[in-house]
Amino acid sequence: MKPKNILFVLPLLFSCLLFKPALAQVKKATIEKKWWKEAVVYQIYPRSFKDSNGDGVGDIKGIISKLDYIKSLGIDVVWLNPIYGSPNADNGYDISDYQAIMKEFGTMEDFDALLKGMHQRGLKLVMDLVVNHSSDEHKWFQESRKSRDNPYRDYYHWWPAEKGKPAFRPGAFEADGSGWRYDKTTDSYYLHYFNYKQPDLNWENPKVRQEIYTMMNWWFKKGIDGFRMDVIPFIAKDTTFPVITKEELDSKYEGRWDVYFASNPNLHNYLQEMNKELLSKYDIMSVAEGAGMLKSTALNFVDPERHELNMGYHFDGTNLGYVPGYFKKMNPNWSLVEFKKIYSDWDAVYDKKGWGTIYLGNHDQPRMTSRWGNDSPEFRDYSSKMLTTFLLSMKGTPYYYNGDEIGMTNAKFNKIEDYRDIETLAEYERLKNTGGDLKQFIEDQKTGGARDNGRTPFQWNDSKNGGFSTIEPWLKVNDNHVTLNAAAQEKDPNSVLNYFRKMVKLRKNNPVLIYGKYTLIDAKNPNIYAYTRELDGKKVLVMLNFRSKKAKLNTNINLKNAKLLIGNYTKSSNGLELKPYEAVVLAIK
Structure with missing residues (x-):
């Protein structure tokens, strides 16, 4: 190199060295893309999805018969509730054989066929891992x-x-x-933290942990794509079982037993051991059911540098609105302002690292349309589509419960004999023993309560039993299946079902809805939830009216050149005033 060229290069080298920290910082902020961040998860409750053999219980072959329907939704991952060998004290969450299939659901050959059929269609399968406890018949x-x-x-x-x-x-x-x-x-x-037929496993015993890892590896070798881990924060215990006073519970654990259960320091040693010995060896999804997880502790589970799990889901959203001192009694006037704060605060938890989830219903919750929307005939479809827009436009992996894509609603049973859920029956018995108001209890379960509201059989068509089974099923089909069913919605381009498909497609085609920065707009608005998502120079505005009346958004955002991406009305509003339960997604400058 000639001397004059050296003189030219030296300032350039000095400049690079000077700005190296800044360049490194930019590189560190780069988004790490993963398939499980971009996935839409569809939860299937197998007992209630499709009965193939006429015994009134959904099964694996029933799911296989609907794989083309599942694929048509545009989703990527199926989370399957437990199908292992079980005496069914808690609908499969009491496992007697981790490497067998419950007889009601079929055989291991059926499972292999299901897994093959899913993979052939480009779908992934995530199993439900229940290892805080087993069945007492294990x-x-x-x-x-x-x-x-x-x-x-x-x-x-x-x-x-x-x-x-x-x-x-x-x-x-x-x-x-x-x-x-x-x-x-x-x-x-x-x-037993749950039913007496669900004794808690002793994770402090290394033999137990190795038994569990061996079992998990057996499933991974079969080809499954991950585990949703049931109450995994509860696995570690203080085996001295000290007395916990109310004062200690209040001062250290926010007065909550679930927070205490999730606070044993050995928990993260066990999760890191699981990751090192097993999870890190496969390209899989791992999600914690975050019972007892707080905003202050969430990153302990999902910070990539800790090598534990991919993501967790919290209960703050689904706990909102319950009346203190009552069993799942819902306050119909729950606060949207508080709802927005919860989801905004949790978004902030994962703003720099880690990854979250978003959901409004599952097998442990009432139907999202009945609880967070409006299940009256006038507003059911609009509110269901609005909630779908929320779930699929927020940051975090969305989890969508089977049946919500057609706007299924709470069954609202009138008598205790119609319920099957172990939790509801136990609480009813407790109230009966203590002289509680049993009539009011049944009324309370119709909106915010009983888990069976989310477990009624899938409504495939308008025939008897909703096309779920040829005989009376294990749990009654909702009476509204005559008009609310998948077959009818397939034919209607404006149905809740087809809106769901469009919204999934919109999310997939717009990375800003997956990785974009979230910013809340008009936080104190009691009627509208609005926010922007921004990524790589693209900006999207989401406006959601959670009320049965018109409402206006207070913002100075200019909508003059806005482009409508999707809306749940045939003719969407073109300004900041929204119709009842209206949802609008706009591309803005």
């Missing part, structure tokens, strides 16, 4: 309860009766509220 527990020196004794949490009653721990599905059950065979109590 061989591990059957051995564990035989004697105090049984090799499987330490697979579960036992407390010898001679030490007195163990310190209180709540049992979610028990009429007496206790999470301990006395077992006379060995004169001991065993722990």
